[in-house]
Amino acid sequence: MEKTLDNVKSLYMRIRQWFKNMPYETQKKIWGTIFVLPWVVGFLIFFAYPFVLTVYYSFHEIELRGEILTTFVGFDNYINAFTSLVLDGQTFTQVLAESTQNLLINLPVVLIFSLFIAVLLNTAFKARGWVRAIFFIPVIFNAAAIDIAMSGQFAGYMDAQAQAGGFLEALQFQDFLLEMGLGRDLIAFLILSVERIFVIVNISGVQILIFLAALQSIPRHLYEAAEIEGVTKYEAFWKITFPMVSPMFLMVIVYTVVDTFVGSPVSRFITSISDRYAYGMSSALSMIFFLLNFIILLLIYLMIRKAVFSYDD
Amino acid sequence: MMTDKTETVQNKKAIIKARLDSAKEWSKDPHNRRMAAQEGQHVFLKVLRFVILFGLSFVIIYPILQQISVAFRAPTDINNVSVVWIPETFSLENFRIAFQALDYWNALRNTLFISVVAMVLQVVSTSIVGYAFARFTFPLKNLLFALVLLTIIVPPATLAFPQFLYFRQLGMLGNPSSIFLMSALGMGIKSGIFIFLFRQFFKSIPYELEEAAQVDGAGAFRIFYQVIMPNAKGAIITVALFAFVWQWNDSYFSGLFISGTNVDFPILAHRLTTLVHGLQGTLTSLGIWSLIGQNVTENPLFVSLILNTAGILVMAPLLIMYLFVQRLFVEGIERTGITGQ
Numbered sequence: 001m002e003k004t005l006d007n008v009k010s011l012y013m014r015i016r017q018w019f020k021n022m023p024y025e026t027q028k029k030i031w032g033t034i035f036v037l038p039w040v041v042g043f044l045i046f047f048a049y050p051f052v053l054t055v056y057y058s059f060h061e062i063e064l065r066g067e068i069l070t071t072f073v074g075f076d077n078y079i080n081a082f083t084s085l086v087l088d089g090q091t092f093t094q095v096l097a098e099s100t101q102n103l104l105i106n107l108p109v110v111l112i113f114s115l116f117i118a119v120l121l122n123t124a125f126k127a128r129g130w131v132r133a134i135f136f137i138p139v140i141f142n143a144a145a146i147d148i149a150m151s152g153q154f155a156g157y158m159d160a161q162a163q164a165g166g167f168l169e170a171l172q173f174q175d176f177l178l179e180m181g182l183g184r185d186l187i188a189f190l191i192l193s194v195e196r197i198f199v200i201v202n203i204s205g206v207q208i209l210i211f212l213a214a215l216q217s218i219p220r221h222l223y224e225a226a227e228i229e230g231v232t233k234y235e236a237f238w239k240i241t242f243p244m245v246s247p248m249f250l251m252v253i254v255y256t257v258v259d260t261f262v263g264s265p266v267s268r269f270i271t272s273i274s275d276r277y278a279y280g281m282s283s284a285l286s287m288i289f290f291l292l293n294f295i296i297l298l299l300i301y302l303m304i305r306k307a308v309f310s311y312d313d
Numbered sequence: 314m315m316t317d318k319t320e321t322v323q324n325k326k327a328i329i330k331a332r333l334d335s336a337k338e339w340s341k342d343p344h345n346r347r348m349a350a351q352e353g354q355h356v357f358l359k360v361l362r363f364v365i366l367f368g369l370s371f372v373i374i375y376p377i378l379q380q381i382s383v384a385f386r387a388p389t390d391i392n393n394v395s396v397v398w399i400p401e402t403f404s405l406e407n408f409r410i411a412f413q414a415l416d417y418w419n420a421l422r423n424t425l426f427i428s429v430v431a432m433v434l435q436v437v438s439t440s441i442v443g444y445a446f447a448r449f450t451f452p453l454k455n456l457l458f459a460l461v462l463l464t465i466i467v468p469p470a471t472l473a474f475p476q477f478l479y480f481r482q483l484g485m486l487g488n489p490s491s492i493f494l495m496s497a498l499g500m501g502i503k504s505g506i507f508i509f510l511f512r513q514f515f516k517s518i519p520y521e522l523e524e525a526a527q528v529d530g531a532g533a534f535r536i537f538y539q540v541i542m543p544n545a546k547g548a549i550i551t552v553a554l555f556a557f558v559w560q561w562n563d564s565y566f567s568g569l570f571i572s573g574t575n576v577d578f579p580i581l582a583h584r585l586t587t588l589v590h591g592l593q594g595t596l597t598s599l600g601i602w603s604l605i606g607q608n609v610t611e612n613p614l615f616v617s618l619i620l621n622t623a624g625i626l627v628m629a630p631l632l633i634m635y636l637f638v639q640r641l642f643v644e645g646i647e648r649t650g651i652t653g654q
Contacts, residue, residue, distance in 0.1 A: 025450075031533040032449025036457065039442040039508070042498025047464055050475035117369070120362050129639055134370045136635050137377065139558060140628045201372055206555070210510070213551040217517055232351075233358075247513050254465055255506060262468055271470065279474065286471035293466050 057283035064279075077284035085281075087269050092285065096292065099264040103257060103296070105189075106200065110256050111249065114204040118211030119241065132212075138205030203260065207252045214245040246307065253300055261293055384408065384622040407622040414588055414595050415623055420579040421630065427489045427567065427580065428560040434496035435507060435556040436549060442499050443511025444537055448523070458512075465505035470565060477569055487575030492566060502559045502566065507552045514548035515541060554638060558631060581627045588623055592616050 019027065058077055060070040085092045121132055218241065226236050261267065266289055274282035339345050387404035411417075445451070446458055476495075477486075485491045495501050499508065518541060526536045542549065564582035572583040588595060 028449050028533075029451050032445050032451035032454070035441050035445035035449060035533075035537075036451060038438060038497070039461075039499035040457065042438075042495065042500040043460060043464070045479070046476060046495055046498065046500040047460075047467075047472065050472035051467065053475045054471055117366075120366055123362065125359075125362065125366075129636075131366050131370055132639050133632070133636050134373050136639070137373050137632070139555075140562070140631045140635075198372055201369055209551060209554070213510075213514075213547045216547045217514055233354075244517075247516075251506070251509055251513065254462070254509075258466060258468075267468065267470070270468075274474075283471070286468060290467050290471065293468075297466060 054283045057280055058287045060280050062279035077281050081284055095265045095269055099266050103260045107256055109200055110204050113200055114207035115211050118208050118215055121212055122215045135208055138202045210248055210252055211245060214248040218244045257297055380621050384625055410619055411622040411626055415584045416579045420581045420584050423578055424561060424581040428557050431492055431496045431501060431560045432553050432556040435501045436553050438497055438499040439504050439507035440511045443508045444515050446512045447515035461505050461508050473569055480570055489571060491570040502563055510552055511548055514545050518544050585623055585627050
């Protein structure tokens with residue numbers, strides 16, 4: 001017994017010695033592989049295979065009769081999705097276009113808004129803990145279940161009672177802007193933004209927290225050095241804060257795009273199709289949905305790639 | 314007398330003029346000018362910050378206060394127009410019904426258990442992978458990172474059906490092990506985002522820290538948990554918070570893998586979703602429906618009122634928890650030992 005233990009021990013020591021004698025670069029490669037391995041296993045089991053299966057299903061008619069029966073239908077599911085699929089009087093194309101438009105309007109607003117709020121929440125003021133807690137509420141609210149439960153009929157009833165004047169105010173605001181001589185498109189954008197402030201606040205919770213964490217990881221000595229050099233706060237923001245949080249822009253954009261789509265009518269469309277056990281069709285819809293996400297993110301990435309600061313440079 | 318008066322007036326004028334002159338003199342000094350401008354800017358920013366933050370806080374908190382006030386309203390008072398904020402008859406009736414409908418204490422215990430374990434597993438697995446992407450080179454690194462991004466972009470519900478078939482084959486349905494396994498392998502809810510976050514934060518930690526540890530003979534694992542992790546507190550707290558909240562709120566996967574097949578394992582979010590789709594059925598089977606007068610249950614607003622209260626009950630623990638946790642978001646994480654950068 002003792003002998004085997006000794007053997008194991010000496011084997012371990014020899015492996016260790018062998019490892020230590022390797023060039024440092026090779027050691028690092030081996031460590032990297034070890035660190036990433038659990039994820040690769042998880043990816044292959046829980047992502048790659050299901051994903052390939054979904055792609056496969058999207059070209060088939062699926063029937064569930066104890067086991068899964070598939071009949072190859074080519075691109076029929078995809079073609080039908082754009083031509084004949086209707087839910088609640090809206091075609092899939094309409095829902096898709098509407099959601100994309102909403103996203104493209106919301107995205108820049110959310111981005112600027114959440115960074116701005118994160119900067120404000122990162123400064124010192126009284127009752128900061130409470131204010132931060134309040135801005136965390138939207139993160140909790142983001143859940144579909146809570147959202148549905150809380151925005152039921154009763155909420156609608158209360159709103160109708162309380163906010164009969166809301167629309168009127170929006171109109172006056174529009175007149176005011178017209179008199180200021182702003183362009184019609186700009187006004188439309190502003191009006192939309194104002195009406196959306198509630199929506200924006202509620203979809204920016206996660207983004208604000210991501211930016212907040214990024215802000216707090218900026219080394220303070222950068223600001224101290226800047227202060228000694230006589231830099232104003234405005235300059236410090238653009239020269240230090242902005243570049244240091246810019247890598248998170250990509251993250252926030254990705255999150256916003258994905259999250260907006262997951263919570264959009266497109267998602268509900270897909271769920272209701274798969275509730276009808278039309279798995280072939282719902283797989284095809286999921287693929288269209290994914291490709292749209294991918295294209296939008298790719299375009300945005302190509303646009304902002306130059307502006308983002310990277311530690312690799 | 315007259316001359317006296319004019320003299321005093323002239324005196325005063327002279328004094329004012331002298332003061333004005335000195336003020337002009339003072340303001341000619343660029344240093345003073347800047348100080349004054351900064352002071353003004355400072356006050357302006359403070360007021361602006363107050364208006365924006367408290368205004369937006371109001372926007373967020375108003376509907377919630379409204380709903381909390383509604384939750385305390387007696388079911389018989391639903392349509393009472395005279396009640397605006399303070400209920401006419403205070404009543405915990407809604408809470409009592411919602412407690413029972415949610416199977417609250419059991420569901421709370423299960424949800425807490427799942428969320429805590431999944432959170433720990435997610436933080437451990439995603440931080441390790443994030444570190445690998447931030448600091449090591451290994452074969453196919455760029456391709457693998459592109460695949461991480463792919464896992465973020467693909468809607469999770471797309472893959473749920475094949476995953477469900479897996480767990481059915483393995484006999485892991487009906488208990489949380491399925492969710493734990495996925496979290497441990499970096500495939501839990503939104504794990505891709507966590508990996509990305511960790512990678513970004515680890516990249517911002519100076520290399521010098523690791524080099525120093527290396528010179529002292531520390532191995533890669535030791536460097537990771539003794540040098541890197543303590544320096545990534547902000548990232549850890551952020552990820553832990555998101556992992557916990559998202560697991561707590563997840564009704565899709567927990568419903569599909571656990572509660573959907575095992576009725577004895579209630580989970581809050583899934584329970585709430587079930588209520589949304591069939592409150593009356595749940596209440597009838599619990600024997601509550603017949604206890605409340607028919608004139609109340611016939612009111613469509615009653616269902617909404619109970620759902621409202623149940624929603625508050627599901628999110629209340631998260632809010633209370635956050636009040637304690639947010640103190641950990643300390644101002645500026647100190648990077649000790651690194652100078653001269």
